[in-house]
Amino acid sequence: MSVTVRSEQACFGGTIGVYSHASRETGTEMRFSVFVPPGAAARPRPALYFLAGLTCTEETFMIKAGALRHAADHGLVLVAPDTSPRGLGLPGEEDSWDFGTGAGFYLDAEAEPWRPHYRMYSYVTRELPALIEAGFPVQAGRRGVFGHSMGGHGALVIGLRNPETYRSVSAFAPICNPVAVPWGEKAFGHYLGPDRSRWTAWDASLLMRQRPFPDSILVDQGMKDQFLDGQLRPESLESAAAAVGQKLVLRRHEGYDHSYWFIQSFIADHLAWHAERLGT
Numbered sequence: 001m002s003v004t005v006r007s008e009q010a011c012f013g014g015t016i017g018v019y020s021h022a023s024r025e026t027g028t029e030m031r032f033s034v035f036v037p038p039g040a041a042a043r044p045r046p047a048l049y050f051l052a053g054l055t056c057t058e059e060t061f062m063i064k065a066g067a068l069r070h071a072a073d074h075g076l077v078l079v080a081p082d083t084s085p086r087g088l089g090l091p092g093e094e095d096s097w098d099f100g101t102g103a104g105f106y107l108d109a110e111a112e113p114w115r116p117h118y119r120m121y122s123y124v125t126r127e128l129p130a131l132i133e134a135g136f137p138v139q140a141g142r143r144g145v146f147g148h149s150m151g152g153h154g155a156l157v158i159g160l161r162n163p164e165t166y167r168s169v170s171a172f173a174p175i176c177n178p179v180a181v182p183w184g185e186k187a188f189g190h191y192l193g194p195d196r197s198r199w200t201a202w203d204a205s206l207l208m209r210q211r212p213f214p215d216s217i218l219v220d221q222g223m224k225d226q227f228l229d230g231q232l233r234p235e236s237l238e239s240a241a242a243a244v245g246q247k248l249v250l251r252r253h254e255g256y257d258h259s260y261w262f263i264q265s266f267i268a269d270h271l272a273w274h275a276e277r278l279g280t
């Protein structure tokens, strides 16, 4: 499968690039960004996937999180996909910032008209890793996943559903219990349809109760987060973890909001967390 280089520039001794390709899963052109740390050409490195939140693109995390210096230091390849297919022209796709374009929720849609295209789960867990492992200096199968908000939900769900593939999981301000909050109800109602029994397979707090992740999970949450009351529900994840003995490091930070300033403040801890588990 051919990948087009949109940009490629030197950064911290490595390379930051934006790439595009025709996606089999979404039926659209998809973009993703990759940071390759120095020395990876001679010795392939583990790949750490970051899933961004609502309204973000494949570039937001690489530009705003301050992660690249730490990825260079640890020898981690960073991969950031876009947050949804784009440009399909489906009805309602562009009407709001929390649904449709920029809001793929990292699931595979089951309801029309979203079903053939909104397949971000399969895209992120299968199609994209195959491209990355074929075209970049990464160690096949040595993967971690983390994310923010909608992307934190995606990271938790992907880790919990695929513990044999993802060795490390962390999240910033994740949507922990989407079936019970407005963002999740809106997205799941459209993408999965009205039968709520179909939603549980995409909810981290419910999945964790069925099958905990084999390693500890790191979650950072700002206490001045404008979405904490009503959308994020870290307490649901905490209760699920306590119920099944899941190791969970949930850190609550006074004064921090939902922004990339919050992410920047704790990004070093997340890169160290993944580096330790991925064995760089």
Ligand SMILES: N[C@@H](CCC(=O)N[C@@H](CSC=O)C(=O)NCC(=O)O)C(=O)O
Pocket (backbone or CB within 6 Å): 052, 053, 054, 055, 056, 060, 064, 097, 148, 149, 150, 151, 258, 259, 260
């Ligand atoms: N446009 C919205 C705010 C959207 C927003 O805050 N998006 C967050 C993720 S929220 C959950 O997934 C984000 O990461 N934005 C990118 C950024 O650069 O901050 C509004 O008007 O409130």
